[in-house]
Amino acid sequence: MFDEDAYRLGFGTYSLTDEDGIDALVTAIESGYRHLDTARLYGNEEEVGEAIDRADVDRDELFVATKIAHFEEPEKTPEYVRNGVEESLSRLGIETIDLLYHHWPRGQDDIETVLPVFNDLVDAGQVERVGVSNYTPADLELADDLLEPSPYAVQAEMHPFLPQNELRAAVRDRDAYFVAYSPIAQGEVFDTPEISAVADKHDVNEAVVSLAWLLSKDGVVPIPRSQTPEHIRSNREALEVELDEADIERIDGIDRRLRCEDPDWMEWE
Incomplete structure (x- = not known):
């Protein structure tokens, strides 16, 4: 699915709520984004659903990903x-x-409780594919033993300061x-001379360069987020920019190394 251009550049939805959020989502869909990424914890699944309903694009053309079982959510049980x-x-x-992620696990017990339920959800037809979010390599080894098949996608922070x-x-x-x-490192890419030089060379902005750099990496699917129509549309220029060696x-x-999302309790290895 993500090998197709329409899905290689997704659209992140964190903090897009209310009518302004719906408007941004409709703009994204009608600008060509087909891969939408939300989460239970974001509190905007209703807005995503409303945007899907309002946009002049068939549901079958969209790839909808959401997440559950974040570390801040209540105790994880199969019923939950x-x-x-x-x-x-x-x-x-x-x-x-289309894709359900286990969102920010907090320890092995969390993973061992949640992932077997994902298998059942696939068997029941409620979920097409499963993924994991903010897993370490060791966590992935545990997932190998619990999921069948293995995760379709692994979501984590990545940008030029965190390769x-x-x-x-x-x-x-x-x-x-x-x-x-966080593919543009929450705006930090705009203050980096190396990225600005490449942006000037290709006559695009630094966000587009960062996204194009991510797209140059095998199997990487960036999910930029914006509420500004101009930025929503301009980010898609990354699909046309061909960075040379x-x-x-x-x-x-x-x-420079930077991690934008770094809970105190998390051990990244």
């Missing part, structure tokens, strides 16, 4: 996961979730996609 997925389906107004070489290698070994959130090496060579 099953009920939560039914609620997500209702809020989204769809019959099947995720070890985790990407683990994801490639499993023939899965790496879905990159020198551009990629210049960005690969950035020695």
